[in-house]
Amino acid sequence: MTSLRSLIFTAAILLASLACTRPQGPIPEKGVSFALNQYRKQHIDSIRYTIELDIPAGKTAKISGRETISFYIDALDSALVLDFNADASHLQEVRVGGEKVEYQFINEHIVLDAKHLSKGKNEVGIDFVAGDQSLNRSEDYLYTLFVPDRASTCFPLFDQPNLKASYQLTLKAPADWEAVSNGKLSARTVEKGRSVYKFGETKPISSYLFAFAAGKFFKETKVLDGREMTMYYRETDTVKVNRNRDEVFQLHAKSLAWLEQYTAIDYPFGKFDFVLLPSFQYGGMEHPGAVFYNEPALFLDENASVNRKMARASVIAHESAHMWFGDLVTMDWFNDVWLKEVFANFMAAKIVHPSFPEINHELRFLLAHYPNAYEVDRTAGTNPVLQQLGNLKNAGTLYGAIIYMKAPIVMWQLERRIGEEMMQESLREYLKTYSFGNARWDDLIGIIDKRTPQDIAAWSNVWVKTPGMPGYRVESGKLVQEKDSVSGRTWEQPLVLKAMPSGARNLIFPNSDGTGYGYFKMDTVAKAWFFENYGSTNAVWSDPVFKGAMLVNIWEGLLRGDGPAPEKLVRYTLNVLPKERNPLLVDYLLGNVQSSWWVFLNANQRALYQMQAEQLIWQLLNTTKDKGIQTSYFRAFKSLALTDDGWQKMHGLWTGKLKVEGLVLSEEDKISLAYELALKGKGDGKAVLNEQLGATKNPDRKARMQFVIPALSASEAERDAFFETLKKEENRGKEAWVLDALTYLHHPLRSQSALRYLRPSLDLLQEIQLTGDIFFPTRWLHNTFAGHSSPEAAAIAKTFLKEHPDYPYFLKNKILQATDLLDRSVKLADTYAQKEYSPALSQQ
Numbered sequence: 083m084t085s086l087r088s089l090i091f092t093a094a095i096l097l098a099s100l101a102c103t104r105p106q107g108p109i110p111e112k113g114v115s116f117a118l119n120q121y122r123k124q125h126i127d128s129i130r131y132t133i134e135l136d137i138p139a140g141k142t143a144k145i146s147g148r149e150t151i152s153f154y155i156d157a158l159d160s161a162l163v164l165d166f167n168a169d170a171s172h173l174q175e176v177r178v179g180g181e182k183v184e185y186q187f188i189n190e191h192i193v194l195d196a197k198h199l200s201k202g203k204n205e206v207g208i209d210f211v212a213g214d215q216s217l218n219r220s221e222d223y224l225y226t227l228f229v230p231d232r233a234s235t236c237f238p239l240f241d242q243p244n245l246k247a248s249y250q251l252t253l254k255a256p257a258d259w260e261a262v263s264n265g266k267l268s269a270r271t272v273e274k275g276r277s278v279y280k281f282g283e284t285k286p287i288s289s290y291l292f293a294f295a296a297g298k299f300f301k302e303t304k305v306l307d308g309r310e311m312t313m314y315y316r317e318t319d320t321v322k323v324n325r326n327r328d329e330v331f332q333l334h335a336k337s338l339a340w341l342e343q344y345t346a347i348d349y350p351f352g353k354f355d356f357v358l359l360p361s362f363q364y365g366g367m368e369h370p371g372a373v374f375y376n377e378p379a380l381f382l383d384e385n386a387s388v389n390r391k392m393a394r395a396s397v398i399a400h401e402s403a404h405m406w407f408g409d410l411v412t413m414d415w416f417n418d419v420w421l422k423e424v425f426a427n428f429m430a431a432k433i434v435h436p437s438f439p440e441i442n443h444e445l446r447f448l449l450a451h452y453p454n455a456y457e458v459d460r461t462a463g464t465n466p467v468l469q470q471l472g473n474l475k476n477a478g479t480l481y482g483a484i485i486y487m488k489a490p491i492v493m494w495q496l497e498r499r500i501g502e503e504m505m506q507e508s509l510r511e512y513l514k515t516y517s518f519g520n521a522r523w524d525d526l527i528g529i530i531d532k533r534t535p536q537d538i539a540a541w542s543n544v545w546v547k548t549p550g551m552p553g554y555r556v557e558s559g560k561l562v563q564e565k566d567s568v569s570g571r572t573w574e575q576p577l578v579l580k581a582m583p584s585g586a587r588n589l590i591f592p593n594s595d596g597t598g599y600g601y602f603k604m605d606t607v608a609k610a611w612f613f614e615n616y617g618s619t620n621a622v623w624s625d626p627v628f629k630g631a632m633l634v635n636i637w638e639g640l641l642r643g644d645g646p647a648p649e650k651l652v653r654y655t656l657n658v659l660p661k662e663r664n665p666l667l668v669d670y671l672l673g674n675v676q677s678s679w680w681v682f683l684n685a686n687q688r689a690l691y692q693m694q695a696e697q698l699i700w701q702l703l704n705t706t707k708d709k710g711i712q713t714s715y716f717r718a719f720k721s722l723a724l725t726d727d728g729w730q731k732m733h734g735l736w737t738g739k740l741k742v743e744g745l746v747l748s749e750e751d752k753i754s755l756a757y758e759l760a761l762k763g764k765g766d767g768k769a770v771l772n773e774q775l776g777a778t779k780n781p782d783r784k785a786r787m788q789f790v791i792p793a794l795s796a797s798e799a800e801r802d803a804f805f806e807t808l809k810k811e812e813n814r815g816k817e818a819w820v821l822d823a824l825t826y827l828h829h830p831l832r833s834q835s836a837l838r839y840l841r842p843s844l845d846l847l848q849e850i851q852l853t854g855d856i857f858f859p860t861r862w863l864h865n866t867f868a869g870h871s872s873p874e875a876a877a878i879a880k881t882f883l884k885e886h887p888d889y890p891y892f893l894k895n896k897i898l899q900a901t902d903l904l905d906r907s908v909k910l911a912d913t914y915a916q917k918e919y920s921p922a923l924s925q926q
């Protein structure tokens with residue numbers, strides 16, 4: 083997941099890649115363009131790879147490889163393009179039909195003249211040195227992670243998801259290493275003191291799902307319900323392993339059995355193993371027959387919370403669901419990557435939720451998905467769920483809140499629309515029709531459409547293919563859709579509201595079950611009633627989902643200028659916090675207080691509530707018994723405290739002289755306290771920071787602190803000098819460190835002096851996208867702008883976009899997303915100032 087060069091699908095790129103498919107045509111671009119993908123899909127099939135890799139001990143010695151690619155081709159009007167994203171020196175020999183041939187190596191591709199090929203079956207042999215980039219090598223083990231287009235960093239192949247192939251792998255490895263891959267181990271022999279592992283041929287799978295791991299692993303085999311499974315792991319703490327082992331096997335057996343029943347298709351890939359890796363990049367990766375997991379997520383500590391246990395059951399159910407959704411039936415092109423992720427989560431929820439009745443799953447779903455989806459979908463820079471993707475190497479640009487947060491909401495809506503039974507029948511047909519093949523979202527929509535009189539295609543066009551969110555207002559006791567940004571677009575969804583008589587009138591609470599997606603405008607009286615009666619004996623207060631849904635409505639209303647004013651929301655929230663005991667709701671309330679505080683209140687307004695907020699949160703921090711709630715209050719206190727008294731309390735916690743019952747501070751907590759103390763103290767803060775630096779034991783955390791400290795300096799000149807260093811790529815290597823530093827550099831208390839960093843930060847954005855990880859541009863922008871709320875800051879972003887009318891579409895959207903709250907803050911300062919002085923709206 084490193085560099086992303088070209089950003090959007092421009093006509094020029096399309097033409098260049100079409101041209102490359104001519105025999106003596108010019109150069110194929112780097113990565114797999116959509117045109118190359120289409121051409122190969124059209125003309126090549128029945129692909130089999132036979133691969134042999136010779137893996138030495140240690141993490142640096144070369145891994146030599148040999149492979150044969152056999153395939154059928156039905157057209158010779160173009161050179162054959164194979165993908166190999168490694169240095170030219172890694173390529174040793176290319177043969178066709180056993181004869182050595184000339185080839186070109188251009189832009190990460192091996193290009194073979196069509197004269198070497200014949201229509202029908204061909205066999206290309208290649209000797210190479212495997213690229214290390216996606217092999218995750220350590221001294222005594224390694225593992226692959228090839229999603230989305232990384233298999234070609236290791237060995238030459240057709241690296242695109244719709245060219246499914248069977249793989250036959252042989253690994254030579256040190257004698258005491260284990261090895262595991264998608265195929266079943268068919269033989270293990272010893273040759274010259276080294277182990278030789280031969281794996282049986284796999285079923286047809288996509289290249290991003292091919293995987294292997296080799297190294298020193300413990301392993302354990304169990305048979306459950308007639309299914310044999312082997313677990314490979316590295317954990318040396320046998321007590322920990324023994325405590326978790328049975329449950330990990332059981333959870334797999336249960337998930338697979340549930341999915342076989344739901345889909346009416348037996349587990350499709352024969353053998354099923356899983357590998358636990360100590361610092362795996364994701365929670366899990368769904369390689370068929372060899373699922374990889376992050377070890378700590380499965381081997382839990384003794385006092386693991388219910389949430390941790392549910393997260394474990396969920397990740398196992400998620401990866402198991404992928405065996406059908408993603409592995410058996412795979413997206414045709416990576417723009418549909420959202421679909422497999424949504425299905426895996428959708429199935430995992432069905433599998434896991436009944437085992438955790440103590441958790442309110444509706445409230446959890448509401449607060450985890452809707453506010454985060456709105457955060458992007460309400461901005462001018464939002465995107466639809468289904469996006470364009472011009473080249474596979476840019477697949478990373480597709481990921482974001484719309485895929486992770488909005489798409490799951492849309493999928494639940496689809497099921498509610500057509501019913502659970504039709505959903506299941508449709509999915510069964512979809513899986514059966516496209517088994518071991520590829521399918522698009524529209525293929526599923528087609529299957530559903532013919533079963534129902536409803537126009538599901540029209541529904542999908544609005545929810546999946548267009549961006550944005552609907553708005554609703556209450557009119558004569560009914561919800562009415564506001565005028566939409568796209569004319570004629572109707573957002574069909576079932577909506578409910580709660581009407582409650584109060585004196586002479588009805589109070590109306592729109593979207594009272596929290597399932598509707600959009601902005602639901604509440605009237606001022608209902609909002610005031612909600613806060614004034616919060617937690618009283620009326621039956622509505624026993625429903626946490628109702629409370630969550632109203633709080634989300636109210637926050638969206640604040641952002642749109644419909645009230646309450648931020649200052650009023652802070653006052654309301656401080657009043658209701660002591661009445662709330664639900665950890666999810668407390669956390670959401672505190673989040674809104676902190677956003678109002680730092681983004682929407684000016685220094686004078688904050689001063690009015692400073693003492694009250696600090697004292698209340700301190701008191702609640704000290705009296706709550708719930709660990710989750712206590713953590714939320716600790717974070718909020720740290721963020722808001724600014725008085726001498728607040729500073730002294732933070733200082734006391736930091737030195738350990740002041741204790742809060744039940745609150746255990748980690749080294750990480752102490753460091754963040756030291757940062758706040760330095761930022762908010764009267765002196766230059768150096769003493770606190772140096773003391774913390776000296777006391778920090780973990781070497782990674784110490785190095786991180788050393789990096790961040792200049793960003794906290796009381797001297798503007800020092801902060802300027804630090805910002806200058808960020809312009810050099812080598813100083814941005816540790817992206818998490820940079821993000822920490824940006825938070826303090828642009829802290830609201832210092833935002834005035836940080837204005838001068840905004841323009842250069844925008845100027846750097848394109849370079850950052852080329853040199854950084856896929857999520858870095860978004861996070862760079864977010865942490866840069868999050869501390870700002872001034873008209874000057876908003877104007878800098880606007881001017882930048884005006885001066886770059888042809889700025890890459892995707893990056894422009896990221897800027898619009900990151901500056902949305904800033905723009906609203908500027909606009910709302912006027913709106914609410916006027917309302918406050920308007921007698922007609924004084925109750926606002």
Ligand SMILES: [Zn+2]
Nearest residue numbers: 400422423426
């Ligand atoms: Zn997944």
